[in-house]
Amino acid sequence: MGWIEWQVGSGLNIASILLVVIVVAAMLIWVERRLLGFWQDRLGPNRVGPFGLLQVVADMIKIFTKEDWVPPFADRFSFVLAPTIIMIVILLSFSVVPFAPGVGVVDSNVGVLFVLAMASLGAYSVMLGGLSSDNKYALLGSLRAAAQMVSYEVFMGISLLGVVALAGTFNLREIVEVQENGWFVVPQFVGFLIFLIAGVAESHRLPFDIPEAEQEICAGYHTEYSGMKFGMFFVGEYLGLVLISSLITVLFFGGWHGPFGIGLLPPLVWFALKASAFIAFFILLRAAIPRPRYDQLMSYGWLFLLPLSLINLLVTGVVILAAN
Amino acid sequence: MSTARKNSALTTLAVLVRDTLTSQVVTLWKVFRHLWVPTDTVQYPEQQPAMASRWRGRIVLTRDPDGEERCVACNLCAVACPVDCIALQKTEDESGRWKPEFFRINFSRCIMCGFCEEACPTNAIQLTPDFEMAEYKRQDMVWEKEDLLISGTGKYHDTNFYRVAGKAVAGKDKGEARNEAQPVDVRSLLP
Numbered sequence: 001m002g003w004i005e006w007q008v009g010s011g012l013n014i015a016s017i018l019l020v021v022i023v024v025a026a027m028l029i030w031v032e033r034r035l036l037g038f039w040q041d042r043l044g045p046n047r048v049g050p051f052g053l054l055q056v057v058a059d060m061i062k063i064f065t066k067e068d069w070v071p072p073f074a075d076r077f078s079f080v081l082a083p084t085i086i087m088i089v090i091l092l093s094f095s096v097v098p099f100a101p102g103v104g105v106v107d108s109n110v111g112v113l114f115v116l117a118m119a120s121l122g123a124y125s126v127m128l129g130g131l132s133s134d135n136k137y138a139l140l141g142s143l144r145a146a147a148q149m150v151s152y153e154v155f156m157g158i159s160l161l162g163v164v165a166l167a168g169t170f171n172l173r174e175i176v177e178v179q180e181n182g183w184f185v186v187p188q189f190v191g192f193l194i195f196l197i198a199g200v201a202e203s204h205r206l207p208f209d210i211p212e213a214e215q216e217i218c219a220g221y222h223t224e225y226s227g228m229k230f231g232m233f234f235v236g237e238y239l240g241l242v243l244i245s246s247l248i249t250v251l252f253f254g255g256w257h258g259p260f261g262i263g264l265l266p267p268l269v270w271f272a273l274k275a276s277a278f279i280a281f282f283i284l285l286r287a288a289i290p291r292p293r294y295d296q297l298m299s300y301g302w303l304f305l306l307p308l309s310l311i312n313l314l315v316t317g318v319v320i321l322a323a324n
Numbered sequence: 325m326s327t328a329r330k331n332s333a334l335t336t337l338a339v340l341v342r343d344t345l346t347s348q349v350v351t352l353w354k355v356f357r358h359l360w361v362p363t364d365t366v367q368y369p370e371q372q373p374a375m376a377s378r379w380r381g382r383i384v385l386t387r388d389p390d391g392e393e394r395c396v397a398c399n400l401c402a403v404a405c406p407v408d409c410i411a412l413q414k415t416e417d418e419s420g421r422w423k424p425e426f427f428r429i430n431f432s433r434c435i436m437c438g439f440c441e442e443a444c445p446t447n448a449i450q451l452t453p454d455f456e457m458a459e460y461k462r463q464d465m466v467w468e469k470e471d472l473l474i475s476g477t478g479k480y481h482d483t484n485f486y487r488v489a490g491k492a493v494a495g496k497d498k499g500e501a502r503n504e505a506q507p508v509d510v511r512s513l514l515p
Binding site: 039289 | 337340348351352354355356358359361362363364365367
């Protein structure tokens with residue numbers, strides 16, 4: 001990046017991050033379908049353009065030219081508002097993610113808290129979408145979504161506290177800088193696992209896509225959505241996937257640092273590699289693991305993950321105190 | 325907490341951890357390995373699928389080994405057809421052979437069930453391993469006898485109805501068919 005002076009928060013920085021994040025999220029539609037295809041011994045979409053890469057363009061043309069329809073029985077204002085919330089909230093979360101030295105939008109001292117707050121706001125999108133649709137499946141979906149997201153947020157936050165305690169800061173950029181000589185995944189392996197599971201539940205991806213479980217409740221909260229409003233929910237889901245993968249990379253896998261201090265590749269490439277690996281892992285989860293029942297999801301969260309994350313925080317605190 | 329309850333809680337935890345390792349992780353690994361498994365997809369227009377010779381596809385009317393039409397217009401296929409897509413009319417040529425005056429299959433109705441083939445006493449109507457029958461106009465899916473008739477014998481090479489049947493046609497009198505005894509002269513049976 002020698003020819004441009006990269007500085008956190010510059011206009012070029014903001015524009016390129018926004019562009020890259022949205023393009024990556026859109027391309028994930030294709031990536032996911034191809035990967036799922038390979039894992040199911042199929043090929044996936046490979047017709048439009050080289051390797052089917054232009055499938056995204058075809059999908060976009062389709063979704064943009066569809067009728068933008070609002071059901072007459074829906075509450076128009078919140079119906080239109082809901083899909084924009086998820087996009088805005090997740091894009092805002094990206095503002096505190098440190099991609100590489102000098103690449104990022106904001107260098108916030110409360111980065112971790114900001115991400116968690118935005119994740120909580122994301123629940124409103126799903127809830128409003130389901131409520132305003134005035135449809136029983138949508139309502140059931142948004143009920144489930146609300147319960148699931150509120151429950152899993154609890155220990156999503158607690159699982160991060162171990163990292164925060166070790167790093168001594170809420171600033172995501174400083175958390176990455178602290179990990180230069182050792183990734184937090186080693187001392188915080190339990191925290192990593194909990195965050196991984198909570199992350200899947202937060203972005204309600206399979207196997208935790210209970211709010212939109214097709215076999216049970218049509219499409220859940222976005223049953224009544226079509227056209228670009230559905231597209232925003234859709235891209236929002238992939239944005240959430242990118243966000244969770246980036247956060248895992250930043251918090252537990254040393255962000256832009258290579259493993260064992262290896263600096264062979266540019267920092268941005270290291271970040272992209274790690275984040276892509278996690279995105280692929282999430283898609284693998286979708287391909288392999290069946291969806292649990294709703295009550296199983298809740299009891300697993302409250303009775304197993306919550307105590308585990310508390311114990312993890314406790315042990316981390318004791319070790320830090322003992323070390324000092 | 326009593327010892328028993330503590331034990332059961334620990335057991336539950338142990339079972340959960342064991343199941344996660346033996347079931348979920350193994351599942352993930354096994355699915356992941358499918359990246360290296362060759363795909364089953366047949367990329368159709370470029371790559372033709374391997375068709376079984378018994379595939380029930382496009383219907384043809386075949387000829388006997390002598391090159392004559394096998395169909396004797398018995399109407400059994402039309403009767404057997406569950407969707408009534410076969411229509412035909414019997415006629416007789418100068419040699420005395422029965423044959424269809426017209427033979428029409430409406431392929432926009434046909435469900436490729438193969439009942440006509442099973443009903444056919446002369447192996448005339450047969451289904452072939454060809455499925456590429458798409459048309460732009462529905463009327464183009466109605467096939468006439470000229471479209472259906474092929475020059476060969478199809479799947480059954482030996483069937484030759486008029487060489488077996490007792491019916492006299494030009495070039496084959498009574499008693500000249502395969503395994504057929506000469507007709508009995510009733511009057512010579514007088515004592």
